[in-house]
Amino acid sequence: MSRVDGRLKVTGGATYAADNQLTGLVYGVLVTSTIAKGRIKAIDTQAARKAPGVLEIITYQNAPKVPGYEAKPTGQTRVDGQEFRVFYNDEILFNNQPVALVLADTFERANHAASLVTVQYAQAPHQTALRPNLTKGTKPKRADDYLRGQANAYTTAPVRVEQEYTTPINVHNPMEPHAATAVWQDANNVTVYNKTQAVRIAQQDIMKAFNLKEENVRVHSPFVGGAFGSSSRVWPQEMAAILGAKKVGRPVKVVLRRDQVFNMVGYRPESIQKVGIGASPDGKLVGITHEAYGLTSSYEQFAERIVDPSKSLYSCPNLNTTYKLVPLDLSTPCWTRGPGESSGSFALESAMDELAYALGMDPIALRLANFAENDPENQHPWTSNQLRACYERGATQFNWARRTPAPGSMRDGDWLVGLGMSAGIYKAGRSPATARATLLADGSLLVQSATADVGPGTYTIMTQIAADVMSMDPAHVRFELGDSALPPAPGQFGSHTTTSVGSAVYDVCLSLRQKVLELASGQAITTRDGYVELLRQKGMPQLSVTKESKSGSEEKTHSGKSFCANFVEVWVHPVTGQVRVVKVVSALDVGKVINAKTARSQVLGSVVWGLGMALMEEGQIDHRFGRYVNKDLADYHLPVFADVPDIDVILIDQPDTILDPIGAKGIGEIGMIGFAAAVANAVYHATGKRIRNLPITPDKLMA
Amino acid sequence: MQHNEPDRNNNAGQEARRDFLKQSTLLTALSLTPSVVVQAAEKHLDEKAAAYFEQVTLKLTINGKPYTLSVEPRVTLLDLLRERLNLTGTKKGCDYGQCGACTVHIDGRRTLSCLTFAVMHEGQAVTTIEGLAEAGPQGKLHPVQEAFIRHDGFQCGYCTPGQIMSAIGCLREDRANSPDEIREYMSGNICRCGAYNNIVDAIAEVKKGGQKV
Structure with missing residues (x-):
């Protein structure tokens, strides 16, 4: 089945974050730091303020207060540490850090005025290179060392490989640059149209930042122009748009330039890894040691699952892993397609190939000889x-x-x-997700959940699952997502949307089908006309069921x-x-x-x-x-x-x-x-x- | 029917004084401009004068409709389409002509709308992604649009308008005679989701089908 949103995507009708042209829209252009560490000595906005069309310029000196920025880190956030605070103080923590937001009535005027802002810095020495700083590496709070059997047992094996592997920074670079449009309806109600893989997470982050209730914050993200992990938390463009909109009392749109996507909205961190593998001459693995270094910012610990593939891919009695993070004067990295596993598996699977050559064995035969019948990490x-x-x-x-x-x-x-x-x-798993299924008076089905579709085809897949359970033509099913007001769903990351939201859609449609069966006194309905007739007979404008789904004991x-x-x-x-x-x-x-x-x-x-x-x-x-x-x-x-x-x-x-x-x-x-x-x-x-x-x-x- | 840009709350520029008339470029302006305008500037009527210079009258045909616009010379065709005419189907991916997301047709040729100023296209015909299908929610799609859907030639859909406009260009230029040729002549359009092979299949199918593009 072709995508249900295909027509919108091939006609230019799909609305991405920067496509919301609200009435009275103001354009925000970010000015970013040109040093990696230090303090702002002075920001001169005089010339920019005089430029035509400029409405306001926001810096740390005049930014509206963000109550959440004053709160002590709770340790409950998805990344450990103190999140980056936009326009908070004079401190520069990374290069390309936003230092001012220029707001003007046209994009060209905002852009020109931004070029007139001059910033003087008191520069401090910075460290951005991983290798010279390895001695500063520490175990992240949220990633423990792992050991089964004997540590470094590979060194005792008759055939062994021990090598260092490195992977550089990779930048997601989705085709859609990160963007947000924000509008305050009144002092306590804000709506944000942004690029996010997780409208509910964005909503929670904004609620926390501005001390607002759930009903006061609405996040829309019906189409996302690729994300690959880079839109799974609120970044400076959202905060800048929200602060700008607050300041000028009009909707504000902030779109990052392509160069601003580098070192502001996450990236795959560089890694330096050592893998040691030892085997007996017949190819049976004796031991694996996987030691990894990654990098993070000076203010947060972003930990990856870099050693995870090594723990579970092969049957191996002795295995130990360590993972250390080196804080550098860069912005915080973030989840990037296969976050950790992609880098870690490069090291592991290169080492396996080296081992195959050392053994004189076919690489597939070596892997089959060590096939894991159970998960070796936990049996x-x-x-x-x-x-x-x-x-x-x-x-x-x-x-x-x-x-x-x-x-x-x-x-x-x-x-x-x-x-x-x-x-x-x-990893394959699921998170709790809720879906609502509503049978409408015209006999069509509306299914809703606050998930995202950054490209995998979620609109289509959920439509198919619902249509299948209800024995309906998919053309009569509509699935809605990307709105924080919909029933909660996890973010679209970690390859768990179909398992989580798909299960919720499946379960809620089963419940709806059951309800229909009860209403129809046990007679199965399979046609649209049948649904129309049933609702009419019962005098119901619609029939709606909401249901949460989550994993059971199988998880343990x-x-x-x-x-x-x-x-x-x-x-x-x-x-x-x-x-x-x-x-x-x-x-x-x-x-x-x-x-x-x-x-x-x-x-x-x-x-x-x-x-x-x-x-x-x-x-x-x-x-x-x-x-x-x-x-x-x-x-x-x-x-x-x-x-x-x-x-x-x-x-x-x-x-x-x-x-x-x-x-x-x-x-x-x-x-x-x-x-x-x-x-x-x-x-x-x-x-x-x-x-x-x-x-x-x-x-x-x-x- | 004449189309003008959507009404936008545009209240700026009234208080602003345009530097180039007051300051260093006054001499240049003197030599190029009607004296009445310069006098106006000297009499501190320069906001109106600035507006005169900042806004250039531009006549364009976009998706078959004539437009008469007043634009600043520095406005790119891409920003004109998106930010003033609300034709947001054309996308900005890089702003430097490196990704192809902003591809439109100008007088039938594929062009990067981020790398060209709107005022350079006086009297020309622009076609955007919105101008390919027949009007209405069920209007007939262009064969390349249909082929993209059939072959799943996209995932997130963001580069898709540019890919489709470029694909039509590729076919019109007769550069779609083999998968390798398609790959070569489509390489200016980046798809980060990696739908390349499906796009090649879609273009090859349209080529094979011989439909007019």
Whole structure:
């Protein structure tokens, strides 16, 4: 089934955050810091204030008070620490930090006036580089070290690999720059149209900041132009728009420029990791040690799940992990597609490939020899696990059998050919979610929940689930999301929307069906006319049911994960070091597939992200200034049409009968887990060069 | 029918004094402008004079409708469409011509609307994503729009208007004769969701179908 919002998206009718052209709209342009650390000595806004059309300029000196900024950190926030406070004081905590908001009646006038604001700083020495600061690393409050069996047991194994792997900063760069439009209806009621993966979280954050009740804050985000984790908390553009609107008493729109998206609205933090793996000569794993360093800001601890794949992917009796965070003078990183798992699995799955070579063993055979029958982290049975089928069907489709193992042994003309593979694992679970189903007088069904659709197809999938339960034509079902006034749902992240909200939609429709059955004295109704007639007979304008769904005891007794096997063919030019990925096969166990079309698209997206991570993406900071140098879409390289090969997606499509009533496990991230390692492994197979520092750029292969 | 921009509460500029008339560029202005205007500026009537210079009359056809507008020369075509004419289907992704989200057609050719000033298009015909389908919620879609839906050529949908306008350009330029050629000639349009292969399939299908684009 094609997307139900397809027509809106191909006609320009879908309304994203910056598309709300409210009457009397005022344009807000942010002025941002040009130093990474220090204090504002003076801000001169005189010239800007005199510029035509300027209504107000907000700085820390005149910003409306934000009561929530005075509160002591509760430790209850999703990121530990003191959130960044916009226009709060003269302190500069990171480069590109908002220091002023210029408000004018047109965008051009606001933009010009912003260029007239001058700021003098008292600069302090900054630290933005991870490696020179590793000694400052500490265990994050919310990520514990892990040990099973003996620590560092790999060192005792007859065959072992011990290497360091690094991943750079990756910046989400959704195509839609972050934007917010805010309007205060009166002193206590604010409406925000923003770009968020979680309208309820945005609402709660704004309530807390301004000390408002739930009914006073309304957040709308019906369409989101990509997010990938970068819109899962309230950022400066929302706060600036809200403060600006308060100050001028008119709606204010703040849209970040592309360069402002760098170091203001999150990013995937750099990592430096050490993996040690040891095995007996038959390939049985003896021990794994995974030590990781990440970076965070000076004011919050953003912890990732970077060592999680190592804990559960393979049966291994001895395993220990550590994770340390280094605070730097950067903005706080945030969740980025496969947050932690993507970086961690690059290290683990590269090391597994190195081990396979050290053992003289086929990489798939090595993984099968260490297949985990239960989750080794807690000994719980899997809710479902089709990883073996992923290996088998992926290898067949890819024709893995053609691979000659020796590095550099396969060629096509001038090009060195390499075949590589990897495995991936990602958490599968659900959060409490509520949905409302309303049978309307015209016999159609309206289903609502405050979830988001940042691109996976939630509008469509929820419509399908509801239509299926109610035996209705999907054309007669409408699903609404992206409004904080709707029944609560978790944010759209962590690959758990279908399992959480999908289950709520399923459950609420079952209840509605039951109600209909009762009203109809046990006679099943399957036609729209039948529903119309029933409501008419009963004198009901509509029939509505609201229901919350959540996980049960299975959460404590079972381990839910999605799995994948990635297969990549690369061609590497022996002289220029150019890497062309020419073929990809992704085989995935994501439980039941609700919509084959959108599910495949999710995997295509993960693969494209994996290609970017493996070969080109790197947020580059000039540490002399603590400032990004490649802060646009030409210099921050990400995959374009010409970079993307044929991608075969194999969905095993076996329902998970334990995790949730609809059998799904989640699909948004699993396709990216381990993917960069599959590329690196293919490059090694082609060239004999093991690149352990992403991205794999030609200079590293020429060296 | 003549279309003008939607009424917008635009109360600024009344008190503002336009620097270029008062200050350094006065001489330039003198040489270029009617003396009455300069006199007006000297008599502190420069707000009106500024308005005279800031606003340029522009006649454009957008999606088949004639518009007579008064715009500042510094307004990009993209911002004109989005912020003044409420044609928000065209998207701003990067503002530097690096992503293709703002692609529109000018006299039938694909153009990055963020990299061109509106006033440069006097008398020209602009087509945006809103101008492709027949009017109305059920109006017939352009074949490329239909193919994008059929092949799931998008996820979040933000780059989609630019992709579709560019795809039509690619087909018109006869650069859609193979998947590789499509990839090459569509590479100026970035899709962060990674719908590339589906878009290639959609364009190839329209090419194969031979529909007029």
